[in-house]
Amino acid sequence: MNDIRYSRRTFLVSSGAAATWLALPAGAQPAATGWRPTRPVRLVVPYPPGGGIDIVARFIAPRMQERLGQPVVIENRGGAVGMIGSENVYRAAPDGLSFVVASADTHSINPHVYADIRYNAREFAAAAPIATLDYMLVGRPGLEAGSMKELAELGKKRELTFASSGVGSSAQVVTEALKSRYGLKMLHVPFGGSAPAAAAVMGEQVDLVMLPIAIALANRSKVKVFGVASDKRFEGAPDIPSLAEQGFPIGLEPAWIGLMAPPRTPPEILREVNLIVGEIVRDPEAKKRLTTLGLAPYTATMEEFAAHVNAEYDRWGKVVRAAEVKADSPK
Incomplete structure (x- = not known):
């Protein structure tokens, strides 16, 4: 499941003009945009401090800060199995100053389990993958x-x-x-x-x-x-x-972890963050650190990442429905 097969997927792009993932021409290549934030950037961790997602966020935050030229602050907003922190970023301004350290749980599974979820996972703008969890x-x-x-x-x-x-x-x-x-x-x-x-x-x-x-x-x-x-x-x-x-394949890829931005975040912001995070994750130090956490480094263009998130939403949803997994949102 660590082999993420993009060749069979339609590549999509998060557009600032729409709140859904839209198709891009095949073969489009990323390029640096030169965007830089003018104020501190928040990485919202939708879980309490000390967990795996929090550790990943604290690893990439200082390295993002070096490259962005602004403080990158970790903000833990735990509760409701990741939905409180995710909703906070969902409702934030699309200015490149807020990202949620999201995962398959918050964006591929929760929407199918909790009927009263207060964000539309498919409206987030996919920015940058970080790792996969098996x-x-x-x-x-x-x-x-x-x-x-x-x-x-x-x-x-x-x-x-x-x-x-x-x-x-x-x-x-x-x-x-x-x-x-x-x-x-x-x-x-x-x-x-x-x-x-x-x-x-x-x-x-x-x-x-x-x-x-x-x-x-x-x-x-x-x-x-x-x-x-x-x-x-x-x-x-x-x-x-x-x-x-x-002889017992399950048919699910590892759970993804990555940065998601508020709906309507401009593509030039997403692309720059994608390039920066990709550079961090490809570093040998990052691979070593992620492996010790039981994670596999995951890099992809923002189009590939959006396509993967979109496909995983459907894939995990089918399993949730087949298993009839439903619950009231925890408080």
Whole structure:
């Protein structure tokens, strides 16, 4: 799932004249615009401090500041599974001074799970990708299965329980996709984050959980690892096979992380931010840091990124609807 296949997608561009992603001619090449902010720039993290998205934001912020010539300030606006911070940027002025550090959870999944969401995810302007987040499927130490094949056989004989970081989380949706595709009997047990979900599996309270790779690797000796939930192995743990190579592809790409701007943000602003963030992410230091966080660096033009976000909105939406994942917005 780390291999993002743009060749089969229509490239789209976020236009300042419209609040949706519009098609660009094939082969259009990015160019520096020379835009620079005249005041401090906000990177709104829609989660509390200390989480993976927050760490990524704090890594790129000072490097953006060096290149933009203005302070780049992290603003944590956690709550409602990322919807409060996302709405804040959705309603901000389209002047290049506000970006949300968005993800598949906030922009590809939440819109399909929460009927009362107060922003239109498809109206945001896609600025720059940063990384992709993959998962590992792990089980409790005493689970009666030692391989993915044995786990699938067990899951067809009796009901297994699986934890997640919350209702509508990408961890739940990835597991629901696995459950649906292979006809497994599985009961969802939501927790308030990846850490308590992992603790429940290590404590033999729940059978399985899809964990962000960094958390899975940190607790590798305390769980049974069944594989990476993607088409390819993770570079930081090359000895762990993917579910796909074991004969159990899920059909979802890794969850994306990137900067999204308010609707109607001018293309020249988006393009400059895209070039700057791409330069940061391509640096070897960034790749090393992201890999330690269980992430894969992700660079693309703003057209490619918009196309990817658009396709992932539809892809994750299909899985959410098939699994009938619905919830009232948390307060």
